[in-house]
Amino acid sequence: MSNESAPQPALEKLADSLQQTVNGIFQAGGVPGKKARNFLNGVWLGHALHPLLTDVPVGAWTTAAALDLLSGADDKSDLAAGADAAVGLGILGAVGAAVAGITDWSDTYGEERSIGLTHMLLNVGSLGAYSLSFLLRKNGQRKLGVALSLAAYGTTAFSSYLGGELVFRIGSMVNHTAFHEKPGEWTELMDEADLPENTLHKADANGAPVLVVKQGNEVYALHDICSHAGGPLNEGQLEGDTVVCPWHGSRFCLKDGKVIDGPATFDAPTYEVRREAGKIEVRHVSSH
Numbered sequence: 001m002s003n004e005s006a007p008q009p010a011l012e013k014l015a016d017s018l019q020q021t022v023n024g025i026f027q028a029g030g031v032p033g034k035k036a037r038n039f040l041n042g043v044w045l046g047h048a049l050h051p052l053l054t055d056v057p058v059g060a061w062t063t064a065a066a067l068d069l070l071s072g073a074d075d076k077s078d079l080a081a082g083a084d085a086a087v088g089l090g091i092l093g094a095v096g097a098a099v100a101g102i103t104d105w106s107d108t109y110g111e112e113r114s115i116g117l118t119h120m121l122l123n124v125g126s127l128g129a130y131s132l133s134f135l136l137r138k139n140g141q142r143k144l145g146v147a148l149s150l151a152a153y154g155t156t157a158f159s160s161y162l163g164g165e166l167v168f169r170i171g172s173m174v175n176h177t178a179f180h181e182k183p184g185e186w187t188e189l190m191d192e193a194d195l196p197e198n199t200l201h202k203a204d205a206n207g208a209p210v211l212v213v214k215q216g217n218e219v220y221a222l223h224d225i226c227s228h229a230g231g232p233l234n235e236g237q238l239e240g241d242t243v244v245c246p247w248h249g250s251r252f253c254l255k256d257g258k259v260i261d262g263p264a265t266f267d268a269p270t271y272e273v274r275r276e277a278g279k280i281e282v283r284h285v286s287s288h
């Protein structure tokens, strides 16, 4: 990484302390904390929750800006009342988006963490400005409130751009297995005799990394790359019939690849397994 893009020490310290605080809160919550974390990551939704929630403040505050401009100097018009309501709705949505976003961010590092922190600080600034704007509007200082919210709209727009950078350039919270080739035809993986019982074993199926696990009479095969950020599942932990990723602790079911615990929100691709003349063969069957 060049010096130009190296994060500032002060921001690094802030990021360290924020991540420790967020992770500490979830860990102190035990099982309910884990469930809350899974909910906020979007495990139940099948993709990240945060970008869905950001539509609320961005949409509401865009509406507010349009209504403010249309209402002009007429403070008492229905347009002005609608703008004020849209500012309030955006504040509620921004709080939800912030909680989900900081949960995703708590598992990041490097450039992703630095850009995520800047994105977060800008959004906190916008939220504060819109909250103050709302109070000013309700206390007879609407013009000042409108000016403040229009300035905050610019900050929100730039922060949204950074959110796009995080997803589309860096690949934050996208499916890290989406573009991997996986053999759709039966492909020889290894000799069954070489596969130890109850061990995370990495094998290769025509270039595709496969995690293969034998438990009793069953052999399970998952794509070896974690869907969250590309962690090597074979270096994780085998816990019962699940595998826990070594990087951020996502847990996948060996039988069907389902995400049990985030931060991953996409299931692990699975392979059908068959034994032929002492060999283990696999093929990937797309769920789409």
Ligand code: FES
Binding pocket: 226, 227, 228, 229, 230, 231, 245, 246, 247, 248, 249, 250, 262, 263, 264
């Ligand atoms: S890479 Fe993050 S949990 Fe696997």
